[in-house]
Amino acid sequence: MPLTRCVEGRNFKHAMENPNPEKSPQESGEPMGLIASFQVDHTQIVPGIYESRTDAIGGDFATTFDVRMKTPNKEPAIHPNAMHTIEHVVATFLRNDAEWKDRIVYWGPMGCLTGCYLIVKGRPKPQELQPLLLRAFEYLRDYEGEVPGATPVNCGNYLLHDLPMAKWEAARYVEILKTGARYEYVKTKRIDTAGGVFFDA
Ligand SMILES: [Zn+2]
8 A cells, every 4th residue: 555545634543543453554454543743733733842752762762842843734834945954954053062962863854844853862841942942043043154064975965955044944933932932732632652652633
């Protein structure tokens, strides 16, 4: 079954309701479950920092944050070139931040281009990430010079960059982080499951 079949329409089987637990959906031909990050009502999301999920790995946790910069489907998404620059500059900052660098697992863009994912070691609250992300986006807002890693040796598409637009987006998100960042999904219920936590709209 092509993967696209599984992410269109609304009648998804709940991720925890695999009717044939012996086999994965890929093996059984059953529709795949809706993954946790799609289980949030995206018509209710506004810019902010949200805990998307927590995974237990060995004796520790990895927490995925939804660093949402745009209101989905209601305002223009971030241009791919600007998003690529946001990825490079903010990743560089996060991996060099004295306080957090050892806890940064991953930073990268959402495919919908309305924000980024940040995965950190442990289980910090979204509010604890606000000072870090404020520093990171202020760094990008004020950044001058070459985009780090934007060379054919370091990047898979080194011409796909737009620093001025990335700086504009960063300035806008800085204001949101300072004045109006949300930290809880609107009207959502948190569901605890074995080995993980996710939100359901
Ligand atoms: Zn790149």
